[in-house]
Amino acid sequence: MTVVPQSPTTRRHRPDGAGATTERILDADEAFRDDLERIRFSPYYSRLAAVTQVISQNGAGQGVHNRLTHTIKVTSVARAIATAVNRPDDPRRALLDRVGGCDPVVVQAAASAHDLGHPPFGHLGELVLDRIARQRYGLTDGFDGNAQTFRILTTLDALHPAGGLNLTAAVRAAVLKYPWCRTTFPRPHPSDLAQPPRGAGSNGHDPGSAKFSAYLLDAEEMVDVRAAYPELPPLRQTVECSVMDIADDIAYSLHDLDDFHRAGILQYSAIAKEFREWRADSVRLARQASGTLRPDVPGQSLEALRRRIHAKDPWIADDDAFSTAVEHVLTDLIDGLLAIPYDGSRAAEHALGDFTGQWLAHLQDAVMITLDPGPRSGHVSLLPQAWHEVAILKFVHQRFVLQRPDLALYQRGQARILIRLVDGFDAWLADPVDAARAPRRLLEFIDLATAGYARISRFRPDLLPGTDPATRRRLAVGRGLIDYIASLSDARAAATADLMTGNAERLWDAGGGL
Known part of the structure; x- marks a missing residue:
């Protein structure tokens, strides 16, 4: 895989004579x-208005964030x-210049693009499609929203x-939050390191990295993009990417709390009891065996969070900062x-609005x-105290929203929709009589994947589980x-799943897109 170092303003497809006028770029700022x-004119960006952040508006009311409103706020932060x-x-400017500077427009572009790859139904859809991709089609890299964005x-x-938005190398690099593939590439793989980068460790169940930013199909593209930054260590984010990553964390930690406070789901008594019990009993809880911590006992989930921080992030873990963060969240939020x-x-x-505004200003500073x-x-990060505060705000969301049984019931229904879609389309594609009538975009995506796997089998066969035509075809279909x-x-x-199972009475509507 030979790569010629390039400028951050280099586009993926260099214009030829006929396209030179449409690709004429005067300077980096214009590029x-x-x-x-x-990115903002892409249909994938518009689509985010109809994709779940955590729960749909139908499930919790009009004020709930969707992926587009989340994206807009991440971009603002x-x-x-x-x-x-x-x-x-x-x-901070002098240090910033020493690490290569930070272009605010590149940061905005990366933030605008960062969630384009999220599938229907938010993170639930991500988990379902990942499992299907690996177990049914043998795609070792499964599915990940970050890799899908790239x-x-x-x-x-x-x-x-020729495909894609033909973005500059700087913007393509700035969406690579986890610049590696799930498995195999690069070597040594970051998941095998004694201290993997954030996101590169295993999720505890599957091989490779829990988070990654490129499928094996797109590994060569990732290498080409990173060649624009020859001084950047192989597994490190660009400066603009690290700013986008922090902004995503800040927005996620605050704006999802907005949604569930409005919906009446964040119950004061349960959350206050969790925090107060930990504060009153933190010394004894610190001595308790990890295997005996129970999430249904107030205070013990917060203690489990403290231990996870020490286990995963010893470089920043600090019990005094954790205790101060608990007090800050208890006072302001609870x-x-x-x-x-x-x-x-x-x-x-x-x-x-006052709560959110004050916390945004505090964390941004x-x-x-x-x-x-x-x-x-990364080169740009949060101060240790603020880092612990974000971790605790995210804990409130995880513990008191995402672990609710009623949300799990709702999500299991959404998972069934995705499974029905895969079952239906898979059977359709296997039908020798009717496969040609499958949606054109589906067939085009399969053709793109087919060409990609053929290219890998010629130049990097070590990245594939097999190079025979049948294996490559199954991978491409998947x-x-x-x-x-x-x-x-x-x-x-949901509408397509109903159509495929014969449950929908209406066939034609505007902009069907199948």
């Missing part, structure tokens, strides 16, 4: 702004951070005739915001620049089918 608009650290009078930007979007139930009034909305970060961090289903909105996935 990056053009990338930002290409990312822009604020990038603008602040670039100010000439900011003390595939959309470089291959699946149809803006450029005894402040949640102590008064949300009633839809202007006063309640003002209180929620808690950004530091590091010349030589550890493997679990990848193309997963690409297609992942590109649907929530409503389109």
Whole structure:
């Protein structure tokens, strides 16, 4: 895999004579702004308005975030951070220049693109498609929203005739939060390191990395992009990527809490009891055997979080910072915001906006620049105290929303929709009489995957489980089918599943897209 180092402004497809006028770029600023608009005008970006963040509006009310509103807020936070650290009078500016600088427009483009790969039904859809891809089709790299984003930007979007949005190397690199494949590439694989980078460790059940930013099909593309940064260590994010990553964490930690406070799901008494029990009994809990910690006993889930931080992130884990963060969240979120139930009034909305605004400002100001970060961090990161606060805010969401049995029931129904879609399309593609009438985009995605696997089998056969035509065909069908289903909105996935099972009475509607 030979790569010629390139400029961050290099596009994936260099224009030839006929296309030179449409690809004429005067300078880096114009190139990056053009990338930002290409992303925002993409149909994959528009689709995010109809994709679940955690739960759909039908499930919890009108004020709930979807993937597009989440993306817009991540972009806003990312822009604020990038603008602040670039100010000439900011003390962080000198360090920023030493690590290569940070272009605010590249940051905005990466933030706008970061969730394009999310499938229907949010993270639930991601888990279901990953399991199907690996178990049914033998795709060792399964499915991941980050890798799907990179595939959309470089291959699946149809803006450029050769595929993808034809973005600059800087913007393509800035979406690579986890610049490795799930398994095999690069070697040595980061999951095998004594201290893997963040996201590169195993999830405890499957081989390889829990998080990754490129499928094996797109590994060569990832190497080509990273060649624009020859001084960047192999497994480290670009500076712009690390800003986007922090902004995503900040927005996720706060805006999902907005949703579930409005919906009345964040119950003051249960959350307050968890925090107060840990605070009152933290010394004894610290001595308790890990195997005896129970999530149904107040205080013990928070203690389990403290231990996970020490186990996964010893480079930043600090018990004093953890205790201070618990107090901060207890005072501001629990005894402040949640102590008064949300009633839809202007006063309640003002209180929620005030809480979110103050915390956003606090976390955005808690950004530091590091010349030589550890493997679990990037050049741009949060100060240790703020890092612990974000971890605890995310804990509230995980423990008191995502683990609810009623949400699990709702999600199991959504999982069945995706399984029905895979079953139906798989049977259709296997039908020698009717396969040609399958959706054109599905067949095109399979063709793209077929060409990709043929290329790998010629130049990097070590990346494949087998190079015989039957194996390659099964891989291509699986990848193309997963690409297609992942590109649907929530409503389109449900409607298509109904059509395939004969439960829908209506056939034609505007913009069907099949």
